[in-house]
Amino acid sequence: MIDLLNALVVLSNYVLIPALAYGSQLALGALGVTLIYGILRFSNFAHGDTMAFGAMVTILVTWLFQGWGISLGPLPTALLAIPFGIAATAVLLLTTDRLVYRFYRQQKAAPVILVIVSMGVMFVMNGLVRFIIGPNDQRFSDGERFIISAREFKKLTGLSEGLAFKTTQGITIVTAVIVVAILFWFLNRTRTGKSMRAFSDNEDLALLSGINPDRVVMVTWLIVAGLAATAGALYGLDKSFKPFIYLQLLLPIFAAAVVGGLGNPLGAIAGGFVIAFSEVLITYPLKKVLGYLLPDRFEPNTLVQLLSTDYKFAVSFTILIIVLLFRPTGLFKGKSV
Amino acid sequence: MTEPFLIGDAMTGGYGRGADILHDCTIAVNPGEIAVIVGPNGAGKSTAMKAVFGMLNIHKGSVRLDGEEITHLSPQDRVAKGMAFVPQTSNIFTSLTVEENLEMGAFLRRDDIRVTMEQIYDLFPILRDKRKQAAGELSGGQRQQVAVGRALMTQPKVLMLDEPTAGVSPIVMDELFDRIIEVARKGISILMVEQNARQALQIADRGYVLVQGANRFTDTGAALLADPDVRKSFLGG
Numbered sequence: 001m002i003d004l005l006n007a008l009v010v011l012s013n014y015v016l017i018p019a020l021a022y023g024s025q026l027a028l029g030a031l032g033v034t035l036i037y038g039i040l041r042f043s044n045f046a047h048g049d050t051m052a053f054g055a056m057v058t059i060l061v062t063w064l065f066q067g068w069g070i071s072l073g074p075l076p077t078a079l080l081a082i083p084f085g086i087a088a089t090a091v092l093l094l095t096t097d098r099l100v101y102r103f104y105r106q107q108k109a110a111p112v113i114l115v116i117v118s119m120g121v122m123f124v125m126n127g128l129v130r131f132i133i134g135p136n137d138q139r140f141s142d143g144e145r146f147i148i149s150a151r152e153f154k155k156l157t158g159l160s161e162g163l164a165f166k167t168t169q170g171i172t173i174v175t176a177v178i179v180v181a182i183l184f185w186f187l188n189r190t191r192t193g194k195s196m197r198a199f200s201d202n203e204d205l206a207l208l209s210g211i212n213p214d215r216v217v218m219v220t221w222l223i224v225a226g227l228a229a230t231a232g233a234l235y236g237l238d239k240s241f242k243p244f245i246y247l248q249l250l251l252p253i254f255a256a257a258v259v260g261g262l263g264n265p266l267g268a269i270a271g272g273f274v275i276a277f278s279e280v281l282i283t284y285p286l287k288k289v290l291g292y293l294l295p296d297r298f299e300p301n302t303l304v305q306l307l308s309t310d311y312k313f314a315v316s317f318t319i320l321i322i323v324l325l326f327r328p329t330g331l332f333k334g335k336s337v
Numbered sequence: 338m339t340e341p342f343l344i345g346d347a348m349t350g351g352y353g354r355g356a357d358i359l360h361d362c363t364i365a366v367n368p369g370e371i372a373v374i375v376g377p378n379g380a381g382k383s384t385a386m387k388a389v390f391g392m393l394n395i396h397k398g399s400v401r402l403d404g405e406e407i408t409h410l411s412p413q414d415r416v417a418k419g420m421a422f423v424p425q426t427s428n429i430f431t432s433l434t435v436e437e438n439l440e441m442g443a444f445l446r447r448d449d450i451r452v453t454m455e456q457i458y459d460l461f462p463i464l465r466d467k468r469k470q471a472a473g474e475l476s477g478g479q480r481q482q483v484a485v486g487r488a489l490m491t492q493p494k495v496l497m498l499d500e501p502t503a504g505v506s507p508i509v510m511d512e513l514f515d516r517i518i519e520v521a522r523k524g525i526s527i528l529m530v531e532q533n534a535r536q537a538l539q540i541a542d543r544g545y546v547l548v549q550g551a552n553r554f555t556d557t558g559a560a561l562l563a564d565p566d567v568r569k570s571f572l573g574g
Contacts, residue, residue, distance in 0.1 A: 191440075191444075194433070194437050194440060194441065195441065195444060197430070197432065197433060197437075198430045198433060198437075198441045200432075201430040201431060201432045201433060202427055202429075202430050202431070204424070204427065205424070205427060205428060205429070205430065205487075206430075206441070207412070207413055208412060208413070208416060208422055208424075209416075209441050209442055209444045209445075209487070209491075210413060210416050210417065210444045210445035210491075211441070211444050
């Protein structure tokens, strides 16, 4: 019985909690990708770097606040700075739309052209971020490090395994839940939200109903700015901030959006967790967990790590390919790619 | 002769820069009337109606609504002027509920839309029962009701229907025609393109038989049905 509990604690500590936090970050990122796909009708490759930009502004404002001595006590100061990150990202996205995407929209450019255009935007944004904050790792988390640390947990429960729950993980999960709740309330209950869904569903009929496409596009970018900056800042807070990491995040984020069904917000969330749990579970050495669960004779003498963490992106990639082969519209019914 | 409420007068034009599809084609309708456009495949029936709604380039002739020249207005602006259009396909928001479809139809209105919505539920009682259901889950006939309902939410003066009975069963078709007559009785002008010529002409105040983008016969629905030439060429004897 104690063995079972210990196994559960090890699994929670190294797999469940990290995957839950990572999944929340992916879900927020994938929601942005899926909204752009549904309404602007292209895959936005610049999304990862949009997240990096939002995170960068959040970091700069955090440092400013820390310099002024403003803090949130046990919570990271970055939470206060996220709204500024969102505002700056909104300005960046609206400017990009005005300067770049609007031109191609008026030309009624094919989606594949917009994808290539977004790659160009990606490189520019990536350069912008590295130019401002540099290519290196940045730490900006402060406040209490743990909601519960491994040592406290051991003392509390008397188990031989510890469970650590980081403040950043808790904040990530709670924030994601709040953001998703607001987003779904907006999309399903407000006039503007419904008009966005209508526009995504049937553009011609939306125009015939008098829905203003420019307004829908603008509101979409604003929401995407909120999602991207929040996701980027939370990821940076939980792991660490490095501009290139966000470029690499693009793959699991797209995998999440496609797995869930492109254009379907509910799917993006489900997809985010599917990718996160698969990635963490497959790259985690299960030796310890199995050691507790199996009788001594069967105790594995290898790590039982299915895949080295260096190859974690292969997991997203494999899931992406499997889904595209067998269920191109995703788990929830989205648009086929 | 007084000017009709809505008239597409001697329209000549086509899609984009392509060849002309319509040649001197005239379509008109008065308040409370049902005007039906019939004709063989490829006669330009839908095209004539889309021309009236501003979806193609007319380089000769004009469109006037209540005496006002609207030839160069965009379809969206015509919606604001009181014209409503139900396309033949993709005419509902499939992922939205029935009620949300109706709300979107009234997107331009800033006043209370609940009275209009109740009227539409009275007209199509089945939609009241299904109002929380996604419109894409409904049957063909119910989808057409949603489509017509969405268009009526703007409280239009003219309702334009592109083959409203395409792909529905004969019973549903009769039912839809009854509803359309009911809408016309409220004083709304109805302009309709129909594949089922005989049934459509039976309810038509005016009928237009188009051939190759030009008016061939124009008369009341009953007169066209009685005309031996029309019967022989278009109604199968």
